[in-house]
Amino acid sequence: MADRLRPLLTGTPLLAVIGFAVVLMLPAMGLDFYWQRQVMLIAVYTLICSGLNLSFGYAGELALGQVAVFASGAYVAAVLYDHGHTDILLAFLAAAAVAAVAGLISGVPGLRLSHWSLALVSFFFILLIPSLVSIFEEQTGGSAGLPGVIGPTLFGHQLLGADFFRLAIAVTFVWMLVFRNMVVSRFGTMLRVLASSPTLAETMGGSVYRLRLQAYVLGALPAGIAGVLYTYMTGFISPEAFTMTLTIALLAATVLGGADSVWGAPVGAAVLVLGPLQAASFEQYSTAVYGGFLVVVGVVFSAGLAGIGRRLLRRFEVRRFKRRPTVDAPGAGTGKGELTIPGEQxxxxxxxxxxxxxxxxxxxxxxxxxxxxxxxxxxxxxxxxxxxxxxxxxxxxxxxxxxxxxxxxxxxxxxxxxxxxxxxxxxxxxxxSGMSVLEVVETGRLRHGGLGVVGAVLRLPLFYRVRRHDREAALAALAFAGLERRAHEAANSLPLGTRRLLEVVRAVAxxxxxxxxxxxxxxxxxxxxxxxxxxxxxxxxxxxxxxxxxxxxxxxxxxxxxxxxxxxxxxxxxxxxxxxxxxxxxxxxxxxxxxxxxxxxxxxxxxxxxxxxxxxxxxxxxx
Incomplete structure (x- = not known):
């Protein structure tokens, strides 16, 4: 098992692994039922927010149908349990399949619409939940809901209390590894390019149609899985759990945590669950406060809380790079690096x-x-x-x-x-936006294709060869133009003339x-x-x-x-x-x-x- 997980774990920050291990041990350390439930709720919201991060933060497509997908996963688990199918792996597979279809359906408008038009259309899917529940009342329990969904099984073992807690945390951690590997790859980079400009994405070898579909479907998967965990965590499911208020809250958490950051999902989910919004005295003002979060964070912390840490880290990298006495690229600092460009007629x-x-x-x-x-x-x-x-x-x-x-x-x-x-x-x-000079130049390599999503997730050996080649080619192109000293600077902060040079260097790479x-x-x-x-x-x-x-x-x-x-x-x-x-x-x-x-x-x-x-x-x- 350890050998199988090693490709997934390679390059994962030590802090994340330590945090996962600590959270798994919380029940043994005396964490009571109430706080176990709060931590599991953070895990559920982390899954949903990560899907929003993928479609909104990385691909730039504001599809708000996540709560509808979340509901579909929850009802799949409840209906299966009601029919005697308690295996949680079966529930995960079924919910993921339904979520993929739901994500595809809710995202299809995005192939013709974008931004707020897409947000409005996808938002309407939430309004369909009560109607669909009523239509299939015999299976869903209607407005009364489905009670008694407790104790799923895994390989014949019933999961209760601390066992279910550990499963929920483990599932969330594994998905976050998958999510991180997806976005830290050529696929994730192409999504960021798509968010910046669909035209740029196409002229770098991407298919806007395919990228958007992938973002919708992959972003829906964790919401479906979250629905399964939520159903077994609460033991009861009804349409009242999937409201517009929840949609606004999850969007606020995504933006607050950092929509284009892997860390943004858990940070935003933790603030949403543990913050003052959970106090009963604030409940009647929840929608206004959620909306206020979006406004304040959007203006003051446009990159979210995770973005603050990322900016500090980038400043440290820039200082460290500038202190280096030598550079690796031939001809560095002189604009005399050598390249061979395969021109054709x-x-x-x-x-x-x-x-x-x-x-x-x-x-x-x-x-x-x-x-x-x-x-x-x-x-x-x-x-x-x-x-x-x-x-x-x-x-x-x-x-x-x-x-x-x-x-x-x-x-x-x-x-x-x-x-x-x-x-x-x-x-x-x-x-x-949000890229260093080196990262921008590396995007010039996207036209060469490479591994797909599966290869990026599994971190196959070819992935590392491609990534190493991309980095070497980008550094060589920067040395070719005499810009390697600016490799770790924020690209958008450069003056116009340097940005024009950077575009040429990106193409040359x-x-x-x-x-x-x-x-x-x-x-x-x-x-x-x-x-x-x-x-x-x-x-x-x-x-x-x-x-x-x-x-x-x-x-x-x-x-x-x-x-x-x-x-x-x-x-x-x-x-x-x-x-x-x-x-x-x-x-x-x-x-x-x-x-x-x-x-x-x-x-x-x-x-x-x-x-x-x-x-x-x-x-x-x-x-």
Missing amino acids: LRITGVTKAFAGLKALNGVDLTVEPGTITAVIGANGAGKTTLLNAVSGVLRPDTGSIGLAGRELTGLRAGKVARVGVGRTFQTPLIP GEPHVLLLDEPAAGLDDDGLNELATLMRRTRDAGGTVVLVEHNVPFVMDIADHVFAMELGEVIASGTPEAVRRDRRVIDSYLGRRGEDHGPPGTAGASSAPAGGTASSGTEVGS
Whole structure:
């Protein structure tokens, strides 16, 4: 048994293991029945909150059907017991199956809705509980409930008192190990990316559809298991136990503890059970106080109580890292780390894309060779970003062909295009919150796939090989850009210029066959432009295929090997920077008098945007 648990336990904080052992011994230490019940209630709420953590805290999907799933697990256990099936393992399996189905049903709206719309729809499932109980009154006992559900069995042994207490704690601990292993893996990282931006998740090789379904189903499992424990703990089940007030309380506990932290679930559950809300004098104000918790914690402690500890730990890690006399990566601190980037030829032929009859792309032909920087310039609305979106699979072309090293990309979804080897950045840097610089760069490796949820949970040897390779590749990419000294800093706290560099480094870490850069120079000062230019040249010299969309004409003319100019969705000129700079159509449509003197890259300013407009931001279609 110990050998089987070792993969699950590997890397688990010693504090958690010690805490589990201490709680198991509480009955032997004289803990009375009342407090045993309170501790078991914390365990039940921990299970439910962990499911909310997974769907809400990590995946960013506010599905509030957890109480309905909790009720389904509770009634499954009660009905089985009422029919003579007292084996608790059978109850767990049946409740988990029903919970998965319930989670799937309650989460399906999330495939079309999101955020508050999803929260509202999933919240309505709670209103169905009394109706369903009444419809199946013969099985559920109706509003009167099902009494006498006491003493389940395990391998023929009846579990009463301290035995059931230990089982409840053990089940909760094992699930929290499973939960922790799920979220501390590529799967968990992809969920965090999804919460930040579904578009970013897709362009890193993820499937938004699949990720959301997995989050709903996996998040429902602990709620179903919690229902079984709750039924046997109380010995009685009725619809009055599953109310909107409980939903609000559990959401408050999740946010209070820390919605995106493994520790958040037990911390929030403990506060919910042991806090002043359990005092009888506060009972009539419980809903208002729960709502107040959400407001106060959301404003003052946005990362929850567990997040406070995490921030303190990260500060300690940053100080410790800065005190190191040496670094491991070759070329560290100099921007001279070596990488080999497997660039491939990108060929675009006759690509057309129309929106409401207006052609954003009209028969675009473009070829990009490995080891080159190819720039695409043009005014706002010329179709530059639309072209990048078509190549990366964010948009599907109406006609034409897009090929990478002979492989057809046309019609593939963004996730598949990313897995083929297309990396990209965005006009506005998309950096997931709560991640360090190193963690952000590691997300660039997500396109390579790897172990699924089961492999992550079991911590198979391949998991450690993949994780070690991801870390080494990320450190090498940071050294390549000279950013390894900032590896443990909070990514979102970096200045704009460094965040733009970080996006490029993240894409480079994924070893893309072609790298698409969407206005990476926007808003950069002279130092930022020089750093970006150095990184792009090093990427090209390492074998990378780089496609640059940019409004900063002096920067483009200084760095590009080949330039394509676009107007109203068509390529109007192509060639060397000098040839395009002097092309009459390009001068008339875009460059104007600036085509006569482009200056060095550090002279960006008024000339960094086309006449009559400014560099656009975001990922607007048609830019």
